[in-house]
Amino acid sequence: MKRGELGYYRATVEDVAPGAKYTYKLDGSDDRPDPASRYQPEGVHGPSEVVDLSTFAWTDATWKGFALEDSVFYELHVGTYTPAGTYAALIPHLAGLKELGVTTIELMPIAQFPGGSNWGYDGVYPFASQNTYGRPHDLQNFVNAAHSQGLAVALDVVYNHLGPEGNYVGEYAPYFTDHYRTPWGAALNFDRAHSDEVRHFFIQNALYWLREFHFDALRLDAVHSIFDASAKPFLAELSENAAALSSRLGRQIQLIAESDLNDVRVLRPRDDCGLGMDASWSDDFHHSVHTLLTGETSGYYADFGGTHPLKMTLENGWYYSGQYSRYRKRRHGNRPDGLTATRFVVCNQNHDQVGNRAKGDRLSALVDFESLKLAAGITVLSPFVPMLFMGEEYGETAPFQYFTSHGDKDLGEAVRRGREREFAAFGWKGGVPDPQSEATFAASKLDHSLTENEPHRTLRRFYQNLLRYRRERKLACFKHLSGTEYPAEKALLVQYLSADVSIAALFHFGDSPSTIRFSIPSGAWTVAIDSADKVWRGNGTSAVAKSFDATSVTQVSMQPRSFLVLESPGRSSGR
């Protein structure tokens, strides 16, 4: 190969057809896969394969994607969603997801990882789709099928580290720096010597998924571990490129950051010192809801509890805006001023919040049925962009556990021990499933047949109903809540008020029935949703007239763990 500019080596090889396998030898090293491999048919240590992505017959030419205000995400792990664990096996589920009312399927990372079972965060070939999920054309076919059913597809990409096994890229070039440390090993080099080319690699990776696979959005894993003190941050350069592509292709493209920084800079425009992300996950929302529902106080849940964090999060986007955090042992965050609510993606469960528990218990294993409906209500009826975690909609009973299949036995053992140590440090005595065991992976597979039975069927219908309500009432179009109040202990009143329609949602997190007095503008109010209604397998309706003319104060007997949505379709007055 001939040495070119900026550390690139080039060679032209004739007569290479798709399907050809190849490796590199670096100054006499062993055979190494291509860091930019498009496919690793034999896994992370094997040769790369030449793939021609241009031959797929796309049928989504008119597809434009969804704006964030119209979006509802559905996070899904390819390997555990179906028995087969492939892209192809997802396709029969698309119609059901469309019917459920989500708009965007978010795939957990698919970059080639070691073995066949992994969450995806141990990926080492950012351009190669996981071989056990199917071939690259199968992935194209899946996205095309989703688009043909009116569903968008988002992809989780990891630009803060690479996995520990099959990680050869450091032999090629200075992809890593030892100036910073991540919890998962060496930090990627985004601001030191030669970092332009490292940035180029990952920016091209983002554009590759968007352009060649027609993904509609990227979820950027743990941007707080992308260390970059440069004057033009990598993430700003990435968002600039994504915006340019979106405008060239004439379809929606979104970048959504998983950020633990609570820093408004992540969401501010690039020309205003920002990183230009379209949206950010708000973990504060999850923690606020989770602590209210479970009463848990360990780890980062110590920073939450009661209705106050939830109220503040609903009003602002996140809770920690500069206050002292007991868990972090420092002040945290700044105020997300001037942002619309659709800049935040929220959930009551996700792969981390479920999977990083010792046993990977879902919310359905922790709280009762009424609480699951309440969790659904506060999430789907929030002003934010809701995200469901696969199976949440029908109360899946399988856990989502931490699983790996490292071929390197020492590494596998280290991961197993590390997991045990991690939970032992928290005083956990219940044992931890072995991440390396096939049984752990198998136990985490979904059982969609549950939806044929109660109460799963009702829960799914309930989610479907909530999502329809959100869509029909265009909740996200309000952009911001009109206000939240505490009408009673463990209760929240959330109001969306406009000239055309007014909505008042009363959430009750208490464990006993409670009589709640609340104040809403006078008008012809009707009950739109009552989670305690027997139609939703509730304990009985909350005691408010089905339709009433509100004076300034109203009173309702709320069932435990329930919520009530009232609406006044016409112009409401007063207040």
Added chain:
Amino acid sequence: MKRGELGYYRATVEDVAPGAKYTYKLDGSDDRPDPASRYQPEGVHGPSEVVDLSTFAWTDATWKGFALEDSVFYELHVGTYTPAGTYAALIPHLAGLKELGVTTIELMPIAQFPGGSNWGYDGVYPFASQNTYGRPHDLQNFVNAAHSQGLAVALDVVYNHLGPEGNYVGEYAPYFTDHYRTPWGAALNFDRAHSDEVRHFFIQNALYWLREFHFDALRLDAVHSIFDASAKPFLAELSENAAALSSRLGRQIQLIAESDLNDVRVLRPRDDCGLGMDASWSDDFHHSVHTLLTGETSGYYADFGGTHPLKMTLENGWYYSGQYSRYRKRRHGNRPDGLTATRFVVCNQNHDQVGNRAKGDRLSALVDFESLKLAAGITVLSPFVPMLFMGEEYGETAPFQYFTSHGDKDLGEAVRRGREREFAAFGWKGGVPDPQSEATFAASKLDHSLTENEPHRTLRRFYQNLLRYRRERKLACFKHLSGTEYPAEKALLVQYLSADVSIAALFHFGDSPSTIRFSIPSGAWTVAIDSADKVWRGNGTSAVAKSFDATSVTQVSMQPRSFLVLESPGRSSGR
């Protein structure tokens, strides 16, 4: 001691008078000095001393300080400025400095370091003034004396690391983090657990120098090594506190960052995503001038050369605004748009640029007398805030070498070897002075008696004349240049144009006489300064009439390495 909140331990001891010495024992450790010690009479390993700073009789109640647009800095190292190397010994020099025309004496760091000779960047007690320089009251007395002569005093403070010897603070609390790495050892903990209290320590340190010692400004060493990814950066918190103190005290206080980031965010207001620094050093200015004068191309000088970087720097504040840097092997910087020129502090020499050369040669050892005047001209007549390095004004011949006096012999040896290795790596074969040798320190002392002889006396008069011209013509009040042009190879035309006065300065960096045609607005122009004039020991005046009515193009025969300042006092027309 009693354990209180947030990791603080407290005890009250009765009947302790100023002068009492004390140490702490940490869970049975050896005696340790106080991290917040105000004085270390026996150096970095000895006991701390109780000091009452409130007894000093300040006489500067009416002192208000200088705005940056009126400021000219003079960087000075206490230990080498005088034979005695003390605060007290500086006082007799104040009148001369005032007469020279600088406004602000900037002391290199004075926080207690090991031994008696050190630049100051190995300080380990941020609140304790170096014992070999005098007692804290001597420092107060020096600042008071400066103020009484109409001079401000700035202090260089180091908030990015602590020195390697006598560094016990890590035994007290998590002052350090291993998440980031600095070139000088462990990074200070500004964004991890317990970082609020580390921030508090350094913010209180800044306020302490400003409040108790009446410093007018702080120069923040290497802010690019203050690693802090938090939503409210330490530096923003620091500038917020400094601004509040300035407003409470009713006098000017400035924070000036040494930043290698070329990031406008450092200078933007806090409420606009910025760190709120008042000014930043512009190393690009130094490098642009240095390469033009010396033709050097090694190390970071490879990124400069020719008049283009100087023109761009004069117009913008710094040169690297996103271009690829060969030295850094990546793109560097962003555009410092919307900032006035007085936000940048510039020099043609400073402790780093001189002292980090193998032999510590000053510019006077590298270039001829005419070039020294040219360097003075481009710096003092720039739109920026000029800074002189002690002795530069009279062409001091002593080098400023790297010196240390570590008591730890192994450390001393490591520093010596490290220095040798560093320059050997650049191919330097000339030997490196031993940092640990007393002779190295002694060789770096200034010889003020040089000013009695030529050409030193003339150079000093020349600086004085330039500084007076800058002051009288209020160059900084133009805020921005009206333009720069290349009228010929190695020549720059710099113009300040306003309705009331117009100034055109023509700088010629070429080594041969050159006839230069340039264009200035028509008007009654006179020669204000001619660096080649025999009155400044030049080769003879540059051939332009002393007073002339400029048409659109003018012609002048410039001497090598010279500059000419033309001014039109009345209203200029045309252009």
